[in-house]
Amino acid sequence: MKRLVSALILLTIFLAALVPTAAQSGASCKVGLEAPAFGFWNWSLHSTVRVYILIADFQSDEVPYLLAPVHNWNSVSEATGSGVKLLYAGSTSSPLLCENCLTIMRGHVFDKTGRHATELRAYSARQDQVITYASIVIDPALTNPKALAYAVAHELGHNFGLLDCFNCKEKSTVMNQFKFLNGSNDMAGPTACDIAQVKAAYKELARRVRPSPQTEDAGEEPIDDDTPIVVPRP
Numbered sequence: 001m002k003r004l005v006s007a008l009i010l011l012t013i014f015l016a017a018l019v020p021t022a023a024q025s026g027a028s029c030k031v032g033l034e035a036p037a038f039g040f041w042n043w044s045l046h047s048t049v050r051v052y053i054l055i056a057d058f059q060s061d062e063v064p065y066l067l068a069p070v071h072n073w074n075s076v077s078e079a080t081g082s083g084v085k086l087l088y089a090g091s092t093s094s095p096l097l098c099e100n101c102l103t104i105m106r107g108h109v110f111d112k113t114g115r116h117a118t119e120l121r122a123y124s125a126r127q128d129q130v131i132t133y134a135s136i137v138i139d140p141a142l143t144n145p146k147a148l149a150y151a152v153a154h155e156l157g158h159n160f161g162l163l164d165c166f167n168c169k170e171k172s173t174v175m176n177q178f179k180f181l182n183g184s185n186d187m188a189g190p191t192a193c194d195i196a197q198v199k200a201a202y203k204e205l206a207r208r209v210r211p212s213p214q215t216e217d218a219g220e221e222p223i224d225d226d227t228p229i230v231v232p233r234p
């Protein structure tokens with residue numbers, strides 16, 4: 001019996017050694033290649049963010065696609081060290097401006113500059129990088145439900161400090177660009193490299209808080225300028 005227990009302990013140690021640790025998976029996350037840089041907006045450490053959907057803007061069958069990335073980001077709360085809980089709080093008829101409130105809504109953000117398909121509108125009462133309230137605005141041109149999921153997953157990355165990485169390897173990060181408008185990239189949540197970078201972002205946030213990012217800066221377009229935009233036939 002004792003021998004069996006020892007064998008089981010050894011087997012457990014052996015199996016544990018096969019599972020890559022966060023540090024190991026982070027080691028191959030080169031910024032600009034597999035991982036986005038950070039230094040953007042953040043929800044405050046250990047906050048509970050109430051997520052609302054502006055329900056008149058979406059079809060009922062689109063809602064699960066909006067909530068999947070919320071769930072996926074929420075489930076890595078401990079792994080990233082942010083401690084930020086994303087709690088779906090229900091529907092709303094207008095964007096909510098309460099503390100730690102996030103509204104997911106539609107808006108014509110694509111037409112404005114011809115480059116955006118989604119936009120993060122964040123406000124900080126302290127005029128620093130810590131968000132007081134925010135909205136994720138999705139252009140009506142995004143109709144593919146999987147593209148909606150990718151858009152929310154990407155914009156949530158911007159809520160956790162991540163910047164765009166248009167030149168990153170495919171599927172290495174959710175902060176990459178859409179391959180084409182209304183494409184999905186088949187992603188609805190953060191990758192191992194995204195988790196590693198959010199961890200680094202919150203480590204920095206504990207040491208120093210940057211001023212509010214310039215939301216009109218070049219780091220905001222999920223569609224690359226040089227890529228011809230192809231709208232696939234439905």
Ligand SMILES: [Zn+2]
Pocket residue numbers: 154158163164219220221222
């Ligand atoms: Zn972006």
